[in-house]
Amino acid sequence: MVRLAAGLLFAAAAPAAAQFGDIGRFATVGHGRGVEADTGLEEAHMQYFADTYGERAVAARSLSTWKRALYFYCWFMYVHMGLAPEVREAWAGLQVGMGWTGMSDSTFRRNVLPIGQALVAIMWEIDYDDRLNPYNHFPPWRYTVTAIVDTLPIFISEPSKFQLAKLCFQPKYKRHCYKMQLGCTLMGNICLWTGPHLGCTSDVTIWRQTWQQHPFRSWEAWLGDLGYVGAAGLITKFKKPPKRRRPRRPPGAAARARAMRPPAPPLTRAQLHFNNVHESTRNRVESVVRKVKAHKLFSGRVFKGKYETLRAALHVVGHVAAYQLRQRQRFQSYGPWPHAYGPMGQPNPP
Numbered sequence: 001m002v003r004l005a006a007g008l009l010f011a012a013a014a015p016a017a018a019q020f021g022d023i024g025r026f027a028t029v030g031h032g033r034g035v036e037a038d039t040g041l042e043e044a045h046m047q048y049f050a051d052t053y054g055e056r057a058v059a060a061r062s063l064s065t066w067k068r069a070l071y072f073y074c075w076f077m078y079v080h081m082g083l084a085p086e087v088r089e090a091w092a093g094l095q096v097g098m099g100w101t102g103m104s105d106s107t108f109r110r111n112v113l114p115i116g117q118a119l120v121a122i123m124w125e126i127d128y129d130d131r132l133n134p135y136n137h138f139p140p141w142r143y144t145v146t147a148i149v150d151t152l153p154i155f156i157s158e159p160s161k162f163q164l165a166k167l168c169f170q171p172k173y174k175r176h177c178y179k180m181q182l183g184c185t186l187m188g189n190i191c192l193w194t195g196p197h198l199g200c201t202s203d204v205t206i207w208r209q210t211w212q213q214h215p216f217r218s219w220e221a222w223l224g225d226l227g228y229v230g231a232a233g234l235i236t237k238f239k240k241p242p243k244r245r246r247p248r249r250p251p252g253a254a255a256r257a258r259a260m261r262p263p264a265p266p267l268t269r270a271q272l273h274f275n276n277v278h279e280s281t282r283n284r285v286e287s288v289v290r291k292v293k294a295h296k297l298f299s300g301r302v303f304k305g306k307y308e309t310l311r312a313a314l315h316v317v318g319h320v321a322a323y324q325l326r327q328r329q330r331f332q333s334y335g336p337w338p339h340a341y342g343p344m345g346q347p348n349p350p
């Protein structure tokens with residue numbers, strides 16, 4: 001919330017952004033579909049980001065306006081294509097004219113990469129208070145549940161330093177990665193985007209470490225998967241009792257003692273019904289994650305580069321996806337219902 005307020009104050013204090021003109025004129029295949037192929041964004045959405053953030057993000061004031069607009073467009077191409085070095089070959093096809101044949105590595109490092117760091121400071125399209133929208137309701141969780149949380153990995157090459165490599169290795173994927181934490185409302189709007197977090201960190205630990213970034217109302221709860229069991233403020237499914245395995249070797253005293261315990265009772269019909277409702281609602285965050293993963297940055301390829309570049313790209317991807325999802329409501333919701341009253345009509349505390 002503090003960062004959001006700071007971003008709003010910065011935006012209010014900044015001068016009106018100069019227009020970059022038609023940003024779609026650089027598309028490799030022409031307007032419309034060419035912009036979407038290059039950046040993953042509809043042309044109208046790309047134009048919005050160019051008009052809103054372009055002039056403040058490109059620091060090289062000595063350059064002409066068309067060059068600043070071109071470098072801004074190249075940054076979004078670079079992010080969409082997965083921060084891969086071969087994306088630079090595609091820049092030769094940009095419709096620039098004037099004998100344009102692409103750009104050198106030094107020009108890229110000097111004029112394009114700093115745009116990402118600038119966008120981290122000024123781009124903010126995620127509103128945490130979206131979860132309190134009066135239409136952000138779904139009947140099984142009518143009054144108290146406002147959002148759903150999950151994490152997603154970004155695979156990286158093995159770091160050269162042993163300590164960092166150990167911290168980034170995730171046994172679940174058997175690969176080195178960073179994690180991003182994503183929260184979305186029941187309407188499908190992103191309201192939380194934190195990271196990158198070290199790959200070895202469990203989901204529930206990330207939730208606890210970022211608690212200051214998502215303060216709850218006293219009556220509020222979110223949904224999470226079984227990776228968040230025991231986390232404050234999260235509702236998870238009932239865990240199925242583990243199956244007993246036949247020992248492969250003669251059991252010791254501890255194994256014999258465990259075998260003497262009575263088996264855990266199976267889940268009741270009410271618990272199974274609760275799990276089905278929980279999973280059907282939680283699938284909304286999985287759909288939002290798939291939308292975010294449309295960038296080739298998440299396509300399974302390994303990122304090789306500096307942490308600062310990856311952090312800037314992830315910030316842009318999260319806020320761009322938040323803007324896109326806000327344009328069209330993704331899931332059916334109900335309302336207007338107040339969040340301030342419980343199921344029996346009693347007022348909830350603030």
